[in-house]
Amino acid sequence: MDVFEILLTAGFWAATLRIATPLIFGTLGELICERAGVLNLGIEGIMTMGAMCGWMWVYMGGDLTSGVLFAAFIGALFGLLHSIFAVYLGLSQHVAGIGITMLGSSLSYFVFRMLLPNATTPPKIDAFENVAIPVLSDVPFLGPALFNQTPMTYAAFVAVIGVWYGLHRTPLGLAVRMVGENPLAAEAQGINVLAVRTGAVMFGSALMSVGGAFLTMSAFDAFFFGMINGRGWICVALVIFASWNPGKALFGALLFAGIDAWQVRVQQLPGVNIPYQFFLMAPYVLSILAMIMVSRKALYPKALLVPFRRGERT
Amino acid sequence: MRLEPRQTIPMWMVLSAPVMAIITALVVCAGLVMWAGEPVLQAYWLLFKGAVGTRFALTETLTRATPMILTGLAAAVAFRAKLWNIGGEGQFYVGALMATWLGSGMVVLPPWLMIPFLLITGALAGGFLLLVPAILKNKLKVDEVVTTLLLNFIVLLFVNFLLEGPLKDPMSMGWPQSASIIDEGVLPGIVSKSRLHLGFFIAMGAAVIVWAIMRFTVWGYEIRAVGFNAAAAAFSGIGVKRTVVLTALLSGGLAGIAGVGEVAGTKGYLTLDLSPGFGYAGIAVAMLAALHPLAVIASALFLAGIYVGADSMSRAINVPTYIADVIVATCVLSVLVSLMLTRFRVRLR
Numbered sequence: 111m112d113v114f115e116i117l118l119t120a121g122f123w124a125a126t127l128r129i130a131t132p133l134i135f136g137t138l139g140e141l142i143c144e145r146a147g148v149l150n151l152g153i154e155g156i157m158t159m160g161a162m163c164g165w166m167w168v169y170m171g172g173d174l175t176s177g178v179l180f181a182a183f184i185g186a187l188f189g190l191l192h193s194i195f196a197v198y199l200g201l202s203q204h205v206a207g208i209g210i211t212m213l214g215s216s217l218s219y220f221v222f223r224m225l226l227p228n229a230t231t232p233p234k235i236d237a238f239e240n241v242a243i244p245v246l247s248d249v250p251f252l253g254p255a256l257f258n259q260t261p262m263t264y265a266a267f268v269a270v271i272g273v274w275y276g277l278h279r280t281p282l283g284l285a286v287r288m289v290g291e292n293p294l295a296a297e298a299q300g301i302n303v304l305a306v307r308t309g310a311v312m313f314g315s316a317l318m319s320v321g322g323a324f325l326t327m328s329a330f331d332a333f334f335f336g337m338i339n340g341r342g343w344i345c346v347a348l349v350i351f352a353s354w355n356p357g358k359a360l361f362g363a364l365l366f367a368g369i370d371a372w373q374v375r376v377q378q379l380p381g382v383n384i385p386y387q388f389f390l391m392a393p394y395v396l397s398i399l400a401m402i403m404v405s406r407k408a409l410y411p412k413a414l415l416v417p418f419r420r421g422e423r424t
Numbered sequence: 425m426r427l428e429p430r431q432t433i434p435m436w437m438v439l440s441a442p443v444m445a446i447i448t449a450l451v452v453c454a455g456l457v458m459w460a461g462e463p464v465l466q467a468y469w470l471l472f473k474g475a476v477g478t479r480f481a482l483t484e485t486l487t488r489a490t491p492m493i494l495t496g497l498a499a500a501v502a503f504r505a506k507l508w509n510i511g512g513e514g515q516f517y518v519g520a521l522m523a524t525w526l527g528s529g530m531v532v533l534p535p536w537l538m539i540p541f542l543l544i545t546g547a548l549a550g551g552f553l554l555l556v557p558a559i560l561k562n563k564l565k566v567d568e569v570v571t572t573l574l575l576n577f578i579v580l581l582f583v584n585f586l587l588e589g590p591l592k593d594p595m596s597m598g599w600p601q602s603a604s605i606i607d608e609g610v611l612p613g614i615v616s617k618s619r620l621h622l623g624f625f626i627a628m629g630a631a632v633i634v635w636a637i638m639r640f641t642v643w644g645y646e647i648r649a650v651g652f653n654a655a656a657a658a659f660s661g662i663g664v665k666r667t668v669v670l671t672a673l674l675s676g677g678l679a680g681i682a683g684v685g686e687v688a689g690t691k692g693y694l695t696l697d698l699s700p701g702f703g704y705a706g707i708a709v710a711m712l713a714a715l716h717p718l719a720v721i722a723s724a725l726f727l728a729g730i731y732v733g734a735d736s737m738s739r740a741i742n743v744p745t746y747i748a749d750v751i752v753a754t755c756v757l758s759v760l761v762s763l764m765l766t767r768f769r770v771r772l773r
Contacts, residue, residue, distance in 0.1 A: 151569065195761070204569060205503075205707075208510065209756035210757070212749065212752065212753035213750065217750055219749070220750050223744035224460060385588070385589060387581040387585035394578045394581075395574075397574050398566075398575075406564065420426075
């Protein structure tokens, strides 16, 4: 097998979808926040929190579906917290976001240690299992590659369509985009800018949290320290790469996941003598390259990073 | 409710802002201690004693504060210019890497030359690492938050590679660690029977120098002007891009020196766990200091005390040591609010 034959294996495509799932959720979440004009650097911490909370819910006896909803709820709470700082008080979105990330990660570890003080090997839960879609999963090659995933992966694809439709085809989505482009005009239309921004940040944070929960409830069955490992930051880069567009975000996440799935397999080929660390660097290096590639035509939402205070012209 | 800018900001208010933030953080985190089922006052008393209660505790806190002063300065300088350098961790490691590479036998100089040599090369390494995001920001408007963050992961993997390959100490019994820094390059201890080393004075000196630069030089003025209003600064003839580059070199250099200090002072050799997040802690240090270089010293001492004290507290009672990180995070968020309250008056209507 050579480096290109990998692309012809069903396992590679299945892995690509699996690796892409948390990135899709995280990127969609960040995209919604930024479309409303709020940078959410809390993503890394919110994903950690989602990973811990969803897992813990199930470990404590809850079922998987309500665990995902619980993770989403906690994510929305962190989104509300970020909104209080970044939207209502109009504080530095950079610093507030970093603070939320620090809080989310440290609180996750604290709660995990608190509830499981003596856990040496990470305890496990019965995670989501693959659900084969009838008929489609029987198609040769494509079936096992694409249609035998966990429910959360299917949900990620549904979420892309939902977010695209919501943002671009509904009045609410128009309001979200408007407060991110021209909040004064939105206000003139009778839109409550602060409320719409808060709602967008809460919903986006809930999606990020679900992305984190995927890791502990679907991809793996345990919670590890540091398991988000920069995925949140990659999502922030992917949003720019996707120029704030849900469809392109899906493409970006799949491209990244594909390269990631590919490098894992190339590592194992005989005769490949590149140290594994360089393969592991690939997603981070690629994220930077992707940002450089689109930098010339990046069209930021005009009011991104600009706090809105009622009755004040800027 | 509306916010009204204050005409004048009284000094006592500026000074009390971090204190209020710390009190808020401790009150909020008291909830976590109560949840753990331990008495709050006793827990904080144990934390306090663990940080400064004994001679050993005190020197440990000062040792821990040393890199935090430097990474705190790195963040403070960069944030002043609104250059969002979140890459202190990466710059710390390239500084440490440079010191290890040059200092474990490749270059041999007498101590009075060797130590400055390691500090300067480490600073250059850190500075040049931040130069990459700074130039990308200048030339292509690539967001530096994401690039500096991602570089942290890249640098750590690169260090991992070197420690398992070219830089691995053959005598280390299989552990991924480097050879030791040669004696000439080791920062001498300054208090007997402790880990406290010359790096502490270097960090204090750096804070004074950075303060002087920011306060008295044209360059410092330009950094502040660019951060305050880049468009106005450009209009008045300040080279904004040049200022961003110089800020990046200074900021990255400070974080790089922190790495040199840990390798050549505290630990003596390079490992992958050299930093328990000093780069990220630097952001908290800088924020709690309201980006003031001299206040960074006090802020770093306080936060280092929280980390050291929490370690000791968690051994005595049933509160996980991660409480320290929660307190630090809460401090960052609450100081943001308390600093805002110094600038604005809240009017309830």
